[in-house]
Amino acid sequence: MLVAFTLLLLFQLAGEAIVGLTGWPLPGPVLGMLFLVAFLVVRGAVPEPLEKLSAALLQHLLLLFVPAGVGVIVYAALLAREWLAILVALMVSTTATIAVTGLVAQALLRRQERGQ
Amino acid sequence: MTEPFFRLWTYLAATPLLGLALTLVAYLIGDAAYRASGRKPYVSPVLIAIIVLGALLLATGTPYQTYFEGAQFVHFLLGPATVALGVPLWRNRHEVKRAALPILAGVTAGSVTAVISAVVIARALGASEQTVLSLAPKSVTTPIAMGIAEKLGGLPALAAIMVLVTGVSGAMMGRYVLNAVGVRDWRARGLAVGTAAHGQGTAIALNVNETAGVFASIALGLNGILTALLVPVLLQLLR
Numbered sequence: 288m289l290v291a292f293t294l295l296l297l298f299q300l301a302g303e304a305i306v307g308l309t310g311w312p313l314p315g316p317v318l319g320m321l322f323l324v325a326f327l328v329v330r331g332a333v334p335e336p337l338e339k340l341s342a343a344l345l346q347h348l349l350l351l352f353v354p355a356g357v358g359v360i361v362y363a364a365l366l367a368r369e370w371l372a373i374l375v376a377l378m379v380s381t382t383a384t385i386a387v388t389g390l391v392a393q394a395l396l397r398r399q400e401r402g403q
Numbered sequence: 404m405t406e407p408f409f410r411l412w413t414y415l416a417a418t419p420l421l422g423l424a425l426t427l428v429a430y431l432i433g434d435a436a437y438r439a440s441g442r443k444p445y446v447s448p449v450l451i452a453i454i455v456l457g458a459l460l461l462a463t464g465t466p467y468q469t470y471f472e473g474a475q476f477v478h479f480l481l482g483p484a485t486v487a488l489g490v491p492l493w494r495n496r497h498e499v500k501r502a503a504l505p506i507l508a509g510v511t512a513g514s515v516t517a518v519i520s521a522v523v524i525a526r527a528l529g530a531s532e533q534t535v536l537s538l539a540p541k542s543v544t545t546p547i548a549m550g551i552a553e554k555l556g557g558l559p560a561l562a563a564i565m566v567l568v569t570g571v572s573g574a575m576m577g578r579y580v581l582n583a584v585g586v587r588d589w590r591a592r593g594l595a596v597g598t599a600a601h602g603q604g605t606a607i608a609l610n611v612n613e614t615a616g617v618f619a620s621i622a623l624g625l626n627g628i629l630t631a632l633l634v635p636v637l638l639q640l641l642r
Contacts, residue, residue: 295483302486313631314546316485317624323489324496333490341487344480345616348606349449349574350430351481354474355545356453356567358560360460361467365534365561372528376538377565380521381573381599382580384542387516388622389586389595392509396502396588 291337298322409463416465422473429455444607445575449567481545481602488620491609495617502590502618509591510622513598514629517542518637533557539634541565544601547627551634566601573600574607589615597622 301322303315311318327333359366366373415421432455433448440446460470471478492499499506518539525535536557540548545566552562577596586592589612596604597619605623609616 292483295486298486298489299482313624313628314485314544316482316546317544317627319482319486320489320492320620320624323486324493327489327493328496333493338490341490344484344487345491345606345609348484348609349603350427350452351477351484352449352567352570352603353426353430353452353456354471354478355563356449356571357456357460357470357474358467359453359564359567360457362561362564363461366564369530369534372525372530373534373538373565373568375528376521376525376530377541377569378572378576379524380517381542381569382576383520384513384517384599385573385577385580385595386584386586388509388513388598389581389591390584391512392505392594393586393588393591395505395508396591399502399505 288336288340291334291340294326294337295319295323295340298326412463412465416463416469419473419476422470423476424473425456425459425470426452426474426477429453429459444578447571447575449574449603450571453567485544485602488605488623491613491617492620495614498590498614499617499621505591506594506618506621506625509594510598510625511629513595513622514542514626514633515637517599517626518630518634519641522638522641534561536638537561538565539638540630541569542599542601543627543630544623547631551631555634555638570600570603574603577604577607578611590618593618594622598626601626 298319299316302318305311305318306313306315429452430448433451436451437446437448456470460467521538521541522535525538530538536555537552539555539557540551540562543551543566545563548562548566549559553559573596577600581592581595586595593608593612593615596608601623605616605619608619
């Protein structure tokens with residue numbers, strides 16, 4: 288487990304270092320995720336401790352968003368003034384984004400499958 | 404009665420222990436409510452935890468920075484957890500490779516929709532320009548959104564809030580929106596919630612179906628890159 292956690296941190300560190308050096312518009316951890324995939328491709332299998340650790344982390348992924356979310360209290364005054372515009376914009380935009388992405392992807396996936 | 408309580412609170416709040424323990428307790432309360440509802444997506448454990456913690460901090464006059472000194476240990480795990488998404492991604496690599504074109508097209512369409520609709524609606528409803536600029540990158544994962552908002556002249560911390568609310572609403576509504584428009588393919592459903600609602604959409608998708616979760620995590624990464632590239636251009640067009 289300790290080796291697996293060290294591995295995740297090292298991939299993240301490598302990702303952050305490359306983003307810091309190149310200025311790519313990409314978060315370090317996402318690059319780290321790609322490094323992990325590359326590592327697994329070379330290795331050909333997921334080591335068991337890594338499998339367990341990633342399952343544990345991903346099972347409670349939602350918890351990890353709580354601390355940043357509590358930051359909402361810092362902007363209480365601004366949000367009290369503009370909450371309606373913000374809420375409507377977020378809800379409508381999120382709904383539209385989900386529908387558009389899902390429909391475009393599904394249409395292309397179906398077309399691809401018919402072509403095969 | 405209240406005075407010794409506040410003295411104890413002030414003493415404990417000075418150590419990271421309190422913020423960390425309260426974060427876990429608040430989340431467990433939210434998670435218990437979610438389970439008790441029969442795992443209804445509109446009962447958001449994140450939202451419940453934030454309301455509990457926010458009310459507690461406001462009631463006790465504890466500054467957010469003091470709370471975050473403890474909560475940062477939980478916050479920190481977002482990085483390694485994002486890296487860990489590589490495991491399900493690798494397991495489904497063949498399916499992902501086959502669907503490369505639909506993935507790229509779907510996420511691009513969603514990325515443009517997210518930015519344009521948010522900016523146009525917020526402006527029409529009279530939001531300040533600073534709010535609009537903090538709102539534009541709301542569909543991407545927090546660190547990218549904060550970077551984009553800063554470059555545009557918005558408020559990075561406010562952008563983080565927009566990202567959070569977007570994630571909560573996407574995770575709550577995703578299933579219903581997709582059912583309503585008739586998207587049944589798990590891959591397309593995953594791409595949709597990952598594009599619109601980044602990490603929280605991905606977390607929900609992973610809980611429901613592994614294929615959906617994998618496609619959501621790809622959408623999360625891809626949309627982060629696309630939005631960073633597209634937002635400056637789209638805002639120029641919307642001027």
